[in-house]
Amino acid sequence: MDTTFPRLLLQHAAERPDAPAMREKEFGIWQTLGWRALAQMVEQAACGLHAAGLRPGEHLAVVGANRPRLYACMLAAQALGAIPVPLYQDAVAAEFVYPLSNAEVRLCVVEDQEQVDKMLEVRGQYPALERIWYDDPRGLRHYRERGLASVADLLQQGAARAAQAPGFFAERVAAGRSGDVAAMFFTSGTTGNPKGVVHTHASLLDRARAGAAFDRLTAAEEVLAYLPPAWIGQNIFSYAQWLACGYVVNCPESAATVGIDLKEIGPTYYFAPPRVFEGLLTSVMIRMEDAGRFKRWLFQRCLALARRVGPARMDGRPVGALDRLRYALGDLLVYGPLRNTLGFSRVRVAYTAGEAIGPDLFAFYRAIGINLKQLYGSTETAVFVCLQPDHQVRADTVGIPIDGVEIRVADNGEILVRSAGLLQCYYKNPEATAEVLTADGWYHTSDAGFLDASGHLKIIDRVKDVGRLQGGANDGAMFAPKYVENKLKFFPYIKEAVAYGDGRATVCVMLNIDFEAVGNWAERRGLPYAGYTDLAGKPEVYELMRECVEQVNADLAQDAMLAGNQVSRFLVLHKELDADDNELTRTNKVRRGFIAEKYRVLVDALYGGKAEQYVETQVRFEDGRSGSVSATLRIVDARTFAPVRRAA
Structure with missing residues (x-):
């Protein structure tokens, strides 16, 4: 038209x-x-x-x-x-x-x-x-x-x-x-x-209408x-x-x-990147930690039921009569009021995109009756490439190609897309345009992934970021930094993570604490602190981070392909990563290469076996002024686990 x-x-x-x-x-x-x-x-x-x-x-x-x-x-x-x-x-x-x-x-x-x-x-x-x-x-x-x-x-x-x-x-x-x-x-x-x-x-209206038709x-x-x-x-x-x-x-x-x-x-109809959903869940968990004993008990019991029964209900799978009754009671006492508190009482369709969302975080929202789904797309594709159909929602995929989209997987694992929603060009940049658009209309997404047996697309990481571990017990194993980072960021106490390991024998990460969540955790334990840098360096906070890292390691050990991605060492940064300091993009994506160069002394310390490292960093404040933040950061070893062998 x-x-x-x-x-x-x-x-x-x-x-x-x-x-x-x-x-x-x-x-x-x-x-x-x-x-x-x-x-x-x-x-x-x-x-x-x-x-x-x-x-x-x-x-x-x-x-x-x-x-x-x-x-x-x-x-x-x-x-x-x-x-x-x-x-x-x-x-x-x-x-x-x-x-x-x-x-x-x-x-x-x-x-x-x-x-x-x-x-x-x-x-x-x-x-x-x-x-x-x-x-x-x-x-x-x-x-x-x-x-x-x-x-x-x-x-x-x-x-x-x-x-x-x-x-x-x-x-x-x-x-x-x-x-x-x-x-x-x-x-x-x-x-x-x-x-x-x-x-x-x-191009914009083609994809807008395709997405609208998909979700009615x-x-x-x-x-x-x-x-x-x-x-x-x-x-x-x-x-x-x-x-x-x-x-x-x-x-x-x-x-x-x-x-x-x-x-x-x-x-x-609601749309938000994973960071927003993470923040909402963090605020809920903080409020529940401050609630009375009975409310906490009721919330935990109902949440356990929701996690067991809720996803099946959302996916249209059969649920026993007793569980249906229990869930209805939970909806009256907990899930309904919680959806209302979050502002999602009328949401029919909710989407997240931009970054991978943690499976537990994803399951939480669906468990309490919110039809949260994932989509796949980019600026160059006018967003809508893959969407998750109702009753076919899985945390480890981004859905199926929707009307008007063709997908092909290149020999190196890169996803190629062809649709009427593709960019016309990069403005005044024919060289960059030629790099991403082929003569026959295929767009190079730079994402690595594959279509599974059910036709759903799985994204592993950016093609340029997928690397290999070299040396040690995991020599030659695939390294997927974003996958590791996303698993770490599921924890409400971790706001950001930056993983390194390509060309190395092991994986190391730098973490940002979530100041609000960890601050609340510290206050309930009577742990005083004078600001972000002080709180991030507390031994108690490092132990909290170690628990999170080791839980991720235990999960990674269950996956034979990614077991080598377990984190061997980590540190907690003395400042929050910030777009104003060029450490994040304006869409809050980690600039991993820039961070590696800026904090080279910390990367070297992580891989050099040091127990601590002094660092001083230039920062830009909201009012435009510049200053510096310095600290001596601890570097901690994390326990790793033997890969789980599945029975044949």
Whole structure:
């Protein structure tokens, strides 16, 4: 179908003008915007941007959280044949210079004073940035910078232009074609500069509709848009599928109110990376540890039942009458109230992606009646490649190829994908495009995996990260660092893990504690601490980490292929890994190579048999200041286990 996002907007506005399109929470009250009102806002924004000089094929940067007027500006740019480029709002000013200059951006729309300040700072290195419009005027009353104005002013000027040329907007929308470029998303840049991934209306809508058909999504769905719009996962769920299906997108008041807003909205369709689900479970476990003895006993008994019975119920397998009765009682006393506390009481479909999720974490949510599933995709594939069908959900797979997708496994184990949802190209980077797209349309994912006997895809790790152990008892054994890291991160006390072992005889890891979870654990034991660095170095905390590591080792020993990946030594880092320090990407993926170089002295100490190592690290604070953190870190041996031999 030859359609575009602005055309779909006008279609919804014509067919159900007063139905809610978006809600935004402001000053504690949800404000509803209907489809007709949204279409009028988009028309005003389009006329205003055209008057400001935005032309077809030009890029408009959009920086901020999910806000109706920012969405309207993206739609307005698309209506004019221009290309919105959403950027991560938590990036520092220096990180904007490359994408803005690469995309030759002259005009941008931002959320608030924080983003305005960054853009004004960017102008020092990129003076071509001419116009900056802001949505939230707080703190900006006395700013008198060149080309700075509010979105409200833009809409007002656009309304006047629209009145003078009433047919302009409709003509521009009608001129758009599905093959036109719809958006550009910059990759997280785990190595080198980020790449601009170019997508057309056709590629994004093809995958949005395929995903919607797979899970039978309708206009009745409610979605909470709280993740960065620059992440294609959020964009596809709250923008592409929103316009394809016509459901309601709800924008939280702020990052601090997401938990409350989640309960108030009660979304029916939910998406979050594993880190969010880990954080929610950690908060639940912390609260239960502080509960009274009876509540803890009841929770543990009901949870044990849920883990035994719940997954079978979710998968449609038979459950005994007595277990059904017990589960119903547990649902009344524990599971139902817990789902409500989490904000998942109305969730019909919940997805996680971006990183592998721990099997126990995955099973927990399904056990208490939440239809949590995994999907597989990337920025370059417009997200939807594989999805898990209801009643065919397994923790160790990412589902089956959905409609319109072909999958092939290369000789080296790399997954190749072909579909109508693939990127058009990497912007201004034909060499990188040629590396990932073959002449016959196959995309190289860089992920290693295989299709199992039931047609489900299993992902092992990144192709470049899968290595081999060399020397010692496990010489030649496969090394899958991400697999080890994900198993460690299931524990609520471990926030991040970085594993090394390629070309080595053993596997060693660096850990980050979860400050909230471990802090609560320490307080209940009367263990004083003066901050993250002090807490992370406590002998008691090291023993807690050792228990977690050795439990993972015991699990790995059960798998003949991965038994050699058991962790022999570990340390707890003196600071949290941070995107501002370039240790994580903006999507919170570990930059393993960068960390190995930055903390080379620690890697050498792990493999050099040292019992401790002094380290001093430069850090960047939230206010932009720089400083340093130093500590002498302990290095601890962990017990490993003989591989379990399965009977023939």
